[in-house]
Amino acid sequence: MEELNQVSNRLNDGFDELTGLLNLKGILRLLTEHKNISGKTYSVIIYLNVMNFKAFNQQYGFAGGNEFLKGIAQEIQKVFDNDLIARAGGDQFIILAHSMEEESLLKKIKLIQEASHIHEKGLKMRIKAGIYLSTGDESDPVVMVDRAKIACDDIIRLYDKDINFYDDNLKKRNELRQYVIDNFENAFKQKYFKVYYQKEVRALTGKVCGYEALARWIDPKYGMISPAIFVEVLEEVHLVHKLDMYIxxxxxxxxxxxxxxDMAVVPVSVNLSRLDFEICDIKSEIDKCREKYDIPNYLLNIEITESAIASGEDFLGQQIKKFRDDGYQVWMDDFGAGYSSLNNLKVYDFDVLKIDMNFLRSFENNKKSKVILATIVNMAKELGMHTLAEGVETQEQYDFLKKIGCEKMQGYLFGKPTPLEDFVKPDDFTFEKCEDIRYKKYYHEIGELNLLGSAPLKAKDMEVRNDVPIALMELNGEEMKFIYANEAYIEFLHSVSINGFEEANKRTTGVELAETRTMRKAFAKAESNPNHISDVDVIINGNVVIAKVKFIVREGDKAAFVVVPRNLSVSENEQRLADNIHVAMAHVLEQYFRVDLYDEDGTVDNIFLNGAQLPVADVERNAIKAVSMYADLYLYPEERQKFKDFYDMTTVRDRVDKCKRDYLVEYFHSAIPGDEGRMQMYMILPFYYNDRWKYISCCRYADEINDEFKQQILQKKD
Known part of the structure; x- marks a missing residue:
């Protein structure tokens, strides 16, 4: 120490006036002139960087900032009291420490980090530490300080790491960074940069609805150079705009x-850095490029990383507005990756939030992830933004994201980033696999529907759920199908004896059910109504259901609707109304003298009888024989064959389709003594229940009709 003090006394210009410590010039001169003190006596080099110091200065002024730095210097001296300490400038410090165990070293650094909170005055200050452990054979001691600084700089942008050791991996990365700086111009000339495309998939359809264009550097020496390295380097040297415009x-x-x-063309998302906006007029450059190739602006989406907009500058907001005003979509990339996300949503206007993949990494084991994801999607919808989730790798993740209304997804489940030449043309670009660009606005409108709106996110059990049954249905010409149903709607389906989503869709195809025709009418009414809403009552498998229908959007033959139903037959909250319905139905039945239920298996059961007729089904359950018996007992001979033809259940559905009603009606004359010639109306109503067709037969008197046949019967009787 005596030797060091003698040297230090001769370095009058090598001290920091504020803290009294050596300054950078002083410690480097000391290391250069006395190499023997490094690597042997002092084998641990620590480089400290105080984060957020600029904000501290802005709030408390330079005087407050100086007091903070003096306080930090004192804390360092307390912990490393027998070691060499310097202020490298600004908010950075260098420590040359004696050799010690790693555990002891980490403990000392953490003591400094914790002590800094004493001086931070309420602002969150963090100290990053880079550490280089000398091997003892370094030829240049200054290199040791550089390596400690490299280790510190390597974690500046990491929120979950405050201490970093310089090692071989970091050395290789640093060498690669230098290689990028020295060779990127040649890489452009030699076309080492390639565009890789990763699919973006529409959750509702499973079709490719876009691609993200990603830059890849395929180098003859290093092979695939990671974008995490070359993009960061190009940003540091202010050349990233050249890369972005090249892509x-x-x-x-x-x-x-x-x-x-004539391939199926979908939009492509391109990434921009904050520096693109600062270095050049990036919008004009993109416009020129797009016009050069005659590409419409709706085929290019602009992605800006959340880190790029973290500063909240008005200038960037103006640039984003220019893009959006000119018809481009602007997306926020990596939402939730660690910056002031919510504040950015307040300041800037975006069309799409790309949810950072980190939320899905602990998806299966951490229920909180699901709650957070649902909350983000819910919030985005309320703010008028659409959502895309990155990093989707499993079917479970896909199903959950679709359930909560996340519109688009991207990840290895659908494919890794791939160069264009590796796609199979034209197979990968057909309308069977890719979305028709004509329906972009159509799905955009559907995407604005908030499927979690006003739904509780139950924090106690960490379950994400909307208790209101909601389904999305689509009409495509004559075809009607479900394209989305939440859990509550699936439960509703079970309550009306429909076993899930697939069975519900089967019921809308093939022979059209009465309930399907009813829903078509409700859809048409909703689309024509000024408020685009209609109410509908429908019987599904014997359950009384009321529903609200809302028209969302139409594009050509395609139209989308939201359906929110209630099953009055099982809802406890609707018990009073259900009771009233049952009473009303009983009075309706009294208008008929008999009601029978026919089954597609050829049997018949009597449901209701009000009069002198016999319950024929009690004697004969075979439908054909029962119809024949009934005709012989209660109808005139000249009408019996017509009656049998009318009750031919094998042709009922075809006849219903032809008459374009939900039921068949025919009139016959009673031959019952006392009612001779009295006109009777017979109605057959087909319906589908428990995977089979059934037919209700209702009979009532039609005294309002006077005909010649009845008059003839009465005359004969007289």
């Missing part, structure tokens, strides 16, 4: 080819 031009060129070859 955008390649995308426009590829889109042009697909358009010329």
């Amino acid at each position: 955008i031009e390649e995308v426009c060129r590829d889109l042009k080819k697909d358009i010329e070859y």
